[in-house]
Amino acid sequence: MQIRLNSRDIECDEGMTILDVAKENNIRIPTLCHQEDFPSEARCRVCLVEVDGKLMPSCSTKAREGMVVETENKNVKRARHMNIELMMSAHMQSCFVDVKDHALCRIVAEEGIKDIRFTPAKEQVLDDMGRAITRDPNKCIKCGRCVQVCRDIQNITAIDFAYRGHHSKVTPYFDKDLHDSYCIKCGQCVLSCPVEAITEQDHIPEVLKAIADSRKHVVVQTAPSIRASLGESFGNEPGTLVKGKMVAAARKLGFDRVFDTNIGADLTIIEEANELIERIKNNRPLPMITSCCPGWVKYAEHFRHDLLPHLSTCKSPHEMLGAVIKSYYAEKQGIKPKDIVVVSIMPCTAKKYESAREEMKDDVDYVLTTREFAKMIKMHKIDFDKLEDEDFDNPLGLSTGAAALFGATGGVMEAALRTAYETATGKTLTKIEFDQVRGIEGIKSGDIEINSITIKFAVAHGMGNVQELLKSYKEYHFIELMACPGGCIGGGGQPIPTTWAIRKKRMEGLYEEDHNLPLRKSHENPVLIKAYEEYLGEIGGRKAHKLLHTKYFERDL
Amino acid sequence: MQILEKTGMKAWNKAVSMKPDDIINLIGEKKLIGRGGACFPTAKKWGFAKEQESDDKYLICNADEGEPGTFKDKFIMENNPENMIEGILIACYTIGAKQAYIYLRREYRYLEKGLKKIIIGMIKKSGTDINIEIILGAGAYICGEETAIINSIEGKRGEPYLKPPYPAVEGLFSKPTVIDNVETLANVPLVMFDENWNPDLRLFSLSGNLKKPGIYEAEVGITMGELMKMGRPDGKIKAVYFGCAGGCMSFKKDTKVDYDVIDKAGCMLGSCTVIAVNEKNSIVDMAAVIAKFFEFESCGKCTPCREGTMRILALLEKISLGYAKPKDIELLEELSIVIRDSALCGLGKSSTTHVLTALSNFRNEFEEKCR
Numbered sequence: 049m050q051i052r053l054n055s056r057d058i059e060c061d062e063g064m065t066i067l068d069v070a071k072e073n074n075i076r077i078p079t080l081c082h083q084e085d086f087p088s089e090a091r092c093r094v095c096l097v098e099v100d101g102k103l104m105p106s107c108s109t110k111a112r113e114g115m116v117v118e119t120e121n122k123n124v125k126r127a128r129h130m131n132i133e134l135m136m137s138a139h140m141q142s143c144f145v146d147v148k149d150h151a152l153c154r155i156v157a158e159e160g161i162k163d164i165r166f167t168p169a170k171e172q173v174l175d176d177m178g179r180a181i182t183r184d185p186n187k188c189i190k191c192g193r194c195v196q197v198c199r200d201i202q203n204i205t206a207i208d209f210a211y212r213g214h215h216s217k218v219t220p221y222f223d224k225d226l227h228d229s230y231c232i233k234c235g236q237c238v239l240s241c242p243v244e245a246i247t248e249q250d251h252i253p254e255v256l257k258a259i260a261d262s263r264k265h266v267v268v269q270t271a272p273s274i275r276a277s278l279g280e281s282f283g284n285e286p287g288t289l290v291k292g293k294m295v296a297a298a299r300k301l302g303f304d305r306v307f308d309t310n311i312g313a314d315l316t317i318i319e320e321a322n323e324l325i326e327r328i329k330n331n332r333p334l335p336m337i338t339s340c341c342p343g344w345v346k347y348a349e350h351f352r353h354d355l356l357p358h359l360s361t362c363k364s365p366h367e368m369l370g371a372v373i374k375s376y377y378a379e380k381q382g383i384k385p386k387d388i389v390v391v392s393i394m395p396c397t398a399k400k401y402e403s404a405r406e407e408m409k410d411d412v413d414y415v416l417t418t419r420e421f422a423k424m425i426k427m428h429k430i431d432f433d434k435l436e437d438e439d440f441d442n443p444l445g446l447s448t449g450a451a452a453l454f455g456a457t458g459g460v461m462e463a464a465l466r467t468a469y470e471t472a473t474g475k476t477l478t479k480i481e482f483d484q485v486r487g488i489e490g491i492k493s494g495d496i497e498i499n500s501i502t503i504k505f506a507v508a509h510g511m512g513n514v515q516e517l518l519k520s521y522k523e524y525h526f527i528e529l530m531a532c533p534g535g536c537i538g539g540g541g542q543p544i545p546t547t548w549a550i551r552k553k554r555m556e557g558l559y560e561e562d563h564n565l566p567l568r569k570s571h572e573n574p575v576l577i578k579a580y581e582e583y584l585g586e587i588g589g590r591k592a593h594k595l596l597h598t599k600y601f602e603r604d605l
Numbered sequence: 606m607q608i609l610e611k612t613g614m615k616a617w618n619k620a621v622s623m624k625p626d627d628i629i630n631l632i633g634e635k636k637l638i639g640r641g642g643a644c645f646p647t648a649k650k651w652g653f654a655k656e657q658e659s660d661d662k663y664l665i666c667n668a669d670e671g672e673p674g675t676f677k678d679k680f681i682m683e684n685n686p687e688n689m690i691e692g693i694l695i696a697c698y699t700i701g702a703k704q705a706y707i708y709l710r711r712e713y714r715y716l717e718k719g720l721k722k723i724i725i726g727m728i729k730k731s732g733t734d735i736n737i738e739i740i741l742g743a744g745a746y747i748c749g750e751e752t753a754i755i756n757s758i759e760g761k762r763g764e765p766y767l768k769p770p771y772p773a774v775e776g777l778f779s780k781p782t783v784i785d786n787v788e789t790l791a792n793v794p795l796v797m798f799d800e801n802w803n804p805d806l807r808l809f810s811l812s813g814n815l816k817k818p819g820i821y822e823a824e825v826g827i828t829m830g831e832l833m834k835m836g837r838p839d840g841k842i843k844a845v846y847f848g849c850a851g852g853c854m855s856f857k858k859d860t861k862v863d864y865d866v867i868d869k870a871g872c873m874l875g876s877c878t879v880i881a882v883n884e885k886n887s888i889v890d891m892a893a894v895i896a897k898f899f900e901f902e903s904c905g906k907c908t909p910c911r912e913g914t915m916r917i918l919a920l921l922e923k924i925s926l927g928y929a930k931p932k933d934i935e936l937l938e939e940l941s942i943v944i945r946d947s948a949l950c951g952l953g954k955s956s957t958t959h960v961l962t963a964l965s966n967f968r969n970e971f972e973e974k975c976r
Contacts, residue, residue, distance in 0.1 A: 090767050093908050093947045103946045108767055123946065127909075130943040134912035165936055166916055190905065209762060209905065212745070214915040216905030 051115040066097055066106035066117055077119055078128070078155045080135075080242050081191035082107040084547045086200070092191050093131045094155065098124050129161055135189045137166035138214070139243060143187075151242035152189060172217075178227030179249055180401040181235060185217055187245035194218060194237035194246055201533060202511035204347070206231035230350040230605050234343040234511065234531040235397030235417075235540015248397045248541060251414045252424055258389045258414070259302040265383050268303040269369055269444075270294060270393045272310050273455025273536040274418050276557030277395065280543040280550075281422030282432040287553035289561055292437020297425050298393075299438060308440045309392065310447030312369030313454040313463070316340065317570035319596055320362045320460075321468035322588045324526055328501065333357040335524040338460050339600075340364045342402035343531030344514060349603040352518065361597040363408065365454065366392040366399065369444065370411030371595045376583045377444060389413045393421045395455070395539035398531065407598055417541025443575050449562035450570045456555040457509035457535035458485030458492060461528040465496060465505070467571045472498050480568055486559070488534060488552060491517050493524070509535050606822045607799075607806050608791060609685050616794035617691050617731055625655055625699045628797070635796045636804045641667060641749075641786035642875035643951075644864065647793075650783055653773035654700040657781035662702040665754055665777065665784040666693055668709045671746040672848040673898060675878040677808035678787035680820045682716050685791060690720075690727050690737065692790030695797065697735045700783055705737045708754050711744045746902035750950050751784040753904070764906045765950035786876075811836040813846070813881035825874070830858035833881060840883035844967070848878035849895045850955035852962035853888070856881070871962050873955065888967040889974055892960055893921040899956040910953030913944040917960060929975045937971075938964055 049060055053069060060069045065088075070077050081092035090105040097106045098118040106119070118124060132155060136143075143153050175183040192209070195218060199205045206229050210219050220229035237246050258266050279290040298306045324336050339345055339360045348355050363371065370392070374385040391414045392399065403412040416424070425432055439445065450466055453459030462482045469477055484494030485505070490513035493506040505526040508517040510533035521527060532538045534551035537558065562568060570576075585591045620628055633648030654662060666689065670678040681689060693705050709717060717739055724737045740758055747753045748763045755777050757763045776782025788808060795802050805824040812818040815836035823832065833842060833856070842856045852872035860866065867874040882891060896918040905911040920937045923929045941957035941964075948954045964971060 088767075089906075090949060091907050093949070096947055105767075126939065127943045127947040130913075130940060131908045131947060134916065135908055137916075138912055167919075189908070190911065209764075212905045213900060213903035214905065214911050216911065 049111065049113050051111050051113070051117060053117045054119055060111050064111050066099070066104075066109050066111055067095060069111055070106065070119060075119055076158075077106050078158065079107055080151060080155070080189070081193060083193050083196070083240055084545070086193075086196055089192055089196065092135070092189070094128055094135075096124055096127050096131075103127055129159060132156060132159060132161055133164050133166065136161075136164050138169045139189050140184075140187045150244045175225050175227075176249065177225045178401065179404040180233040180397050181226055181231070181238065181246065182249050183218075183226055183246050185219075185245070187243050188218055189243055189245070190216060190218060191242060192218070193240040193242065197236045197240045200512070202232075202234060202236055202531070203515055204230070204232060204511055207237065230603075232343040232346040232350075232511070232531055233398040233401045233540075236532060238397060238540050239542065239544055239546045248417045248420065249400060250420070251400070251416055252420055252427075255391050255414050255416060255424075258391070263387060264389045265304050265387055266302070266389045266391060267305045267307060267373055268298050268391045268393060269307045269309045269312070269366055269373075270298070271366065271395055271455065271536065272313055272452050272459075273395045273539065273542075273554065273558065274393055274421070275561065276455065276537060276554040277542050278418055278422060281419070281426075284433075285553070286550040287555075287557035289557050290432075291561075292439070293432060293435040295440055296435040296438040297430055297432060300430050300435075301424060301428060303391070305441045307369065307373070307444040308447050309366045309369055310451035310454070311444050311573065311575060312365035312367075312372070313451035314448055314570035314573045314576055315368050315372070315596065316362050316365045317450060317460075317463045317467050318576060318587055319368075319592065320360050321464050321471060321571070323360055323362065324464065324468055325472050326588065328503075328525065335521060335527050336360050337521075338528045340454070340460055341398070341530045341532075342396070343398040343511070344529045345600065346398065346401070346603075347511060347514070347531065349600055350605055353602045355518070355521075356600045356602065358521075359600055361599065363411070363596055363598045364399075364402065365451075366394060366415075367402065367408050367411045367598070368596050372579070373444065374411065375595060376579055379583070391416060393418065395536045395541045396532075397540040399541075418543055419541060422543065443578075446573065446575045447565075448570055448573050449565040449568035452558050452561040452565065455536045456486075456558045457488070457530055458482075458507045458528065459535060459558070461485045461505055461507050461526070463570055464526070464528075466569045468503075469496065469498055470569065471571055485528075488548065488555070509533055509538075607795065607803060608681060608688070608788070608808060608822065610795060610799065611685060611687055612691060612794040612798045613687070614691060614727070614730055616797040617694055619797055620695045620698055625701070628695065628699045629655065632793070632796055635802060637789065637792060637796050638804070639786060640788035640792070640807070640876065642672075642873070647785065647789055650773055650785070651696065651700055653771070654781045654783045657774060659781050661704070661778070661780045662700055663777040663780055663782040664693060664697050664700065664702045664705040665758070665782060666705065666707045666787060666790055667749060667751070667754060667784055668707055668713065668787050669742045669749040669754065670710055670713075670787070671749045671902075672850060672876060672878055673895075674812050674846070674848050674880045675810045675876050677810050677820055677876065679713055679716075680808065681787050681791045682713065682720065686716075686720055686723050687727065688794050689787055689791040690724055692785075692793035693737060694727070694731055694733065694735055695793050696783060696785065696790060698733070700781070702783070703735055705735060706758055706777075707737065707739045708748070708758065709739050709741055711741050714741055717741070745904070746898075747904045747950070747952050750952055752950070754784060755782065762904075764904045765952070767949070788876075807877045810876075810878045811881070812879075814839040814842065814883040814886070815881050825877075826861050826863045828858065829856060829860045829862055832862055832879060836881065838881060838883070840885060842881045843884045844882040844888060844891075846880040846882065846891070846895075846959065847872050847874055848876065848880070849898055850952070850958060851875045851878065852958035853882075853891075853966065854962065855966045871958070871965065873958065887925075888963050888970045889921065889925045892963050893918065893925045895959050896921050899952075903953070903956070907947075907949035907953060909944045910948045910956060913940055913948075914956055916940060917944070917957060921960075924971060924974050927974055931972070931975050934964070934971050934975060
């Protein structure tokens with residue numbers, strides 16, 4: 049098929065949109081409401097082009113044989129500029145003065161718009177209750193991307209459009225605060241927002257204050273998936289492993305100790321695999337469902353009270369490590385637990401909420417997202433690319449390949465199966481990669497024989513898939529659920545943009561990390577073996593339970 | 606009036622003895638076009654839906670008459686609802702739908718009881734298993750737009766969505782759906798039955814500065830003077846508005862009221878609504894009142910309509926109060942053009958027709974206010 053694009057004849061395939069064709073041919077068309085991996089709703093009217101003399105949104109207009117398209121003529125520019133001006137008049141005008149790094153402001157700069165001919169819109173109240181996500185209606189341009197993600201991918205619809213005309217706004221149901229709603233804080237909306245109207249709550253100032261306080265011993269831990277995504281904020285390819293540089297940067301920022309959440313992940317696996325074996329032995333509720341993902345946990349607490357007994361009582365890895373730091377590590381180092389500040393760098397906005405939960409609020413003090421951590425590094429003018437690789441601090445820095453997998457969907461399952469199989473049977477696995485649970489398919493399942501019992505397991509990621517899998521959860525013995533598409537590598541705290549292509553690359557980075565490590569099974573982690581001997585006692589024992597396990601509550605809608 | 610001629614189920618009896626394709630051909634030959642304003646040939650629309658293979662198909666009768674100054678559908682539903690319902694049955698039979706909805710404007714809910722009674726009686730008489738349900742709109746103007754009606758009946762937010770897919774292919778509950786205006790459907794039995802049916806007769810809703818406003822039946826192509834004469838002008842008429850969305854023209858006695866002529870003047874005849882405005886009224890004030898309507902009724906989906914209609918209103922109020930400068934008129938014009946060219950749905954696109962036509966016909970009134 050051939051179309052005429054900006055007076056050039058261009059070959060293209062059937063079914064492509066004008067935007068696709070333009071992208072392939074390096075013709076720039078600005079877009080705002082269009083997001084990769086989603087059908088276009090054509091709300092923003094910024095990607096308009098002239099098609100046979102009529103303005104059409106290029107994101108949703110399919111190429112037709114012989115079509116004549118202009119992307120930069122007078123009509124197009126007039127409409128595009130006016131629509132951007134209208135949007136800017138509803139968006140925070142301060143952005144115009146001090147250009148922020150988000151899509152709308154970038155477009156304003158690219159288009160060379162110098163003046164807005166309309167008066168600013170009336171100011172609205174900020175929604176910043178709770179500790180996870182902040183909504184700023186003053187910045188919202190109603191592009192609907194967050195609504196699309198929350199509805200179509202997550203199937204939660206915690207936010208949607210309300211009211212109409214210029215009074216319309218994106219808000220939780222009944223105009224509640226996000227904090228009071230059944231929002232699961234997964235932060236997928238944050239990833240999709242082109243104007244930073246919906247963001248994670250900023251905890252950088254509090255962390256900086258703690259670092260500056262000489263009486264405090266500030267410990268930082270970094271999540272498994274960060275090492276494969278942090279580099280993106282500094283221009284690296286997605287999936288580049290930047291573990292060494294990340295540790296060096298954290299030291300430069302002034303953290304007293306840099307630990308690895310991966311060891312927490314190993315600990316989780318040891319406890320969780322043990323819990324699974326116990327549940328099967330003692331006829332306790334099956335399937336057991338993982339509880340590492342606070343987004344999924346919050347979903348269950350709101351919508352599926354019947355599943356709460358099925359949730360593993362294990363805390364999530366960073367909470368476990370936080371608890372160990374404030375007990376075992378504190379005792380060993382002779383530091384009072386109240387003088388220790390634990391900061392977790394997580395790919396997640398829900399972890400911010402989790403760390404503020406009443407029953408776990410002592411374990412981890414602050415959670416920063418990958419983006420916030422990158423912002424901190426940039427704030428301190430650290431040249432990330434030039435940093436020399438450094439290693440995590442001892443003793444809580446040694447981890448296994450199994451823990452690295454935690455960051456990707458299916459990883460917890462794979463790690464748990466490695467440990468459960470070997471500890472229950474006493475045999476060694478010949479092939480430790482479980483290909484059934486790898487990859488980006490929404491719902492994955494398989495089975496394995498342990499001591500002549502066939503254990504059936506399933507994995508789902510993205511709340512839409514999770515809800516689909518839960519329709520038939522009774523068939524399985526063990527289920528891993530992650531709220532974000534792709535697992536933590538696609539988490540709500542990860543660098544923007546996060547698309548499926550990028551998620552896949554990050555996932556490959558983690559598989560590479562697992563492959564490269566000498567130890568690849570959690571129960572072989574020598575630090576933890578020693579910790580159980582010295583302090584924690586028996587696996588799943590009384591002390592372990594007190595420190596490493598938690599409970600869940602029924603919450604209203 | 607032609608439209609009040611009752612066929613008393615004779616057209617239905619004739620229709621069921623025919624093949625659906627023959628009905629479509631007959632309607633096509635007699636040149637029945639949609640009366641909702643878009644003038645799409647009804648036979649074509651039905652043909653598309655008929656060809657779709659699907660277990661479920663739907664028919665929606667659009668009785669959400671929201672255009673200010675239009676009240677012809679109300680007139681039909683008050684005086685000859687039987688024909689409309691017969692038309693619905695024939696349409697259902699033709700396209701193969703088992704379920705029809707009448708999307709009734711909430712302001713017309715006093716008609717609901719009567720309509721229900723007639724529906725029950727007529728379905729009994731016809732002996733079909735077609736079900737007709739009345740759904741009350743919630744009062745939004747945008748829900749007269751066909752994709753917004755679909756969203757509304759599905760229980761979603763009343764917002765239009767991007768076509769294609771067209772409703773005839775994938776509409777209500779993702780099934781082939783035909784959406785027809787009340788007047789179109791009320792004409793169907795007449796087309797089937799009456800040999801001398803005149804395709805050019807329309808119901809004109811006349812209002813404004815007239816002594817006898819109301820519904821008048823006339824052929825398209827009637828001159829403006831004759832049309833006004835029927836409504837008895839009150840004072841000297843200077844402009845006519847074709848509803849809020851149709852724009853305005855200066856009143857000239859021998860202008861033909863005909864789709865092509867009105868189109869060429871930058872206006873839209875649409876559903877044949879004519880609002881007369883006499884010399885005592887200011888066009889700027891008219892524009893501000895109409896802009897208020899669109900600002901209130903915009904659904905907020907696309908940027909130009911959501912933010913633009915509000916800015917148009919602000920500019921017009923500024924002009925009307927005499928605070929504006931000539932450059933505000935330029936901005937008003939540019940903004941109006943952009944909204945016309947880039948809004949998502951018909952409502953948005955037509956929301957500034959009245960400003961643009963007022964600016965081309967009565968620019969002096971705007972300029973006077975800016976001195």
